[in-house]
Amino acid sequence: MSVTTRYPERTRPAPITVSQIGIAILSLLTFTGVMAGIWRLIVGLGEGTALSNAYPWGVWIGFDFTLIAFSGSAFTMASVVYLLQRAEYRPVMVPAVLAGLLGYAAVLFFLFLDLGRWDRFHHFILYWNVHSPLFEICWCVLLYTTVLFLENSPLVLERFGLEKPVELIHRYVIPISVAGLTLSSLHQSTLGTLYLNMPHRLHPLWYSPLLSLLFFLSSVMAGLSLAMIAYVAAGRIWREAVNSELLGGLARGVAGVTLLYVSLKLGDIVQAGELSALLAFDRMSWLMGAELGLGAVLPALLFLIPAVRRSRRGQVSGAILVLFGVLMNRFNATLFAQTTPSGETYSPNSIEWLSAMGIVAGAVLAWYLAIRYLIEPEDAAHAVAHH
Amino acid sequence: MSKKAERQLSRRDFLRGVGALTGALTLESVTGSRVEASETEVAPDAVGVLIDLTRCTGCRTCEAACKAAHGFPPPDGGETSLSADTLTYVDVRENVEGADGPLHVKRQCMHCVHPACASACTVGALHKTPEGPVTYNAGKCIGCRYCQYACPFGVPAFQWEETLGLIAKCDFCINRLEEGQQPACVSDCPTGALKFGKRRALLREAAARMDTHPDRYLNHVYGEHEAGGTSMLYLSPARFEDLGFPELGSQPIPRRAEFVMKQTPMVALTVATAASGLCWLRTRREESGACVEAGKKERTKR
């Protein structure tokens, strides 16, 4: 099966290209998002959002938790390359670690918009509550964003010929990766722990004593899948052929972790006696069916088929299905599977949508520009340790 | 196409790595689920309020007293929910089985013995005092609203109208208590539906009332055991689930999350050790001095 696509020669001066249209749309979305965000900060959460005492968290938190899971691309790929010593995965790692940094940057913007007292963003550093999952998440996100800065900084430092700091980072790349993996396993799982405090609100199909573990595993699934997508996209931007064997290897990893996830989740549903709720064919059962069936079982089975793992279309669609499943899972847990005694509903207003789209578009745009102008494909192939 | 890359990554090392992490986290999750509901320890002098629904006439004096005590504008008409300037309200329940007319249920913070709000709060702005009240330090709060999800009674309300919003909830009139006074709602209640006192004494009183008038009361004090117990105790002629009270076990809500959070150092240590060990093993196998072989230039370009 052919795995390469021939890309047309770069023509210059060019008529308006697809990427230019893409940049224009992303810039416009980012700009309207910034405006919407500023508006929300001026008018407050009551006027700026559709949130209420019955639904204090909305799409912003949904995006936060989804983006953190997707940004698992960074710790998973750094672990593959530096801790499992699979150096051949470096070309996949570079776009994935960059996506991780921008994902976490986006999360910080979302949190900033979401806090009632955004002027006290730093309070978790001053006031400690070690019982609080959110307290731990704040600390881990702060420290892990630092790790991601360090991991990505050679890309910029090398542009300016700053060899000394780059060498320093190379020397400590292993401890940095160990710290990244440790911090990630902590906060990715703690995002699940956070829901353990809501047995009265979260639907029993989602509430489980295994939430911490399930959130961690799904962040590995989503992280590896996003790394696959980012690698394919970077290949197009670089006009380089991507290595299909690497994608196949990752697909295999995704299949393994996803099967583990599915068996734990199904086992948990059966053990909790909720099988009837899963098969009730009501709203909740459809939501769980979609996230688990379409977003986990299907891609796991697809990725077990060697032919699918070898074909570009199979690799990409499997990864997208997993990302869809994890996105559904995070939105279900924060919104759709939350019950309110009063039966109130929430539907996000245009400020929430515009700012959310803007933050995501800004992150994608920054990733695109960095891949295109900051990284040479050969840098990616032997990143960090290429001296 | 060669399957080397595939086999190398996933089967051997990758799953082994994930396996180690999974092991650590499973241990944490599974043991977390087995935490037994322990005896709920209540300080002997902890205070509470006994709310007797059979004595409440729905006059709403408590609503007005509460607003006055907290400097909120007086209510215009009856409130129908807790909000940033309504820390208590009287919930009118019509056509309840077991009651002759409508029942009036005063709602406010329950001042849980093991408050989930305080356990969840990112910055520890909510605090359980040994005397009973669950207090709120507005100077710490970042407005993350996690407490609104953790509270099983839907109590904390957010100041949605403010540019910089904070949380509002009943503070048990802690300032009045410190001056030796009773909470404003209790002081002003004209019918004796609200009774302030030591929680233990109130439980005895509740038992006595149920004994003397078994026809009048359901044999259940809501708040004695719910979610590990609350400072606010309710007596009712009708079933509590018909009055909008959540059915909570006797297990304190925050137990599970707190157990898992306690394992944080253990998980961190396990993951860091396992990851370093794995890396070290891999390096030895490849007989390389440094953990990452420098200059492995594997171009993917064809």
Ligand code: SF4
């Ligand atoms: S104790 Fe004080 S704050 Fe709480 S409901 Fe009564 S009057 Fe309001």
Ligand code: SF4
């Ligand atoms: S009722 Fe809610 S707000 Fe009040 S102490 Fe309990 S958990 Fe906290």
Ligand code: SF4
């Ligand atoms: S909103 Fe304030 S009180 Fe509530 S959990 Fe967040 S920081 Fe704590």
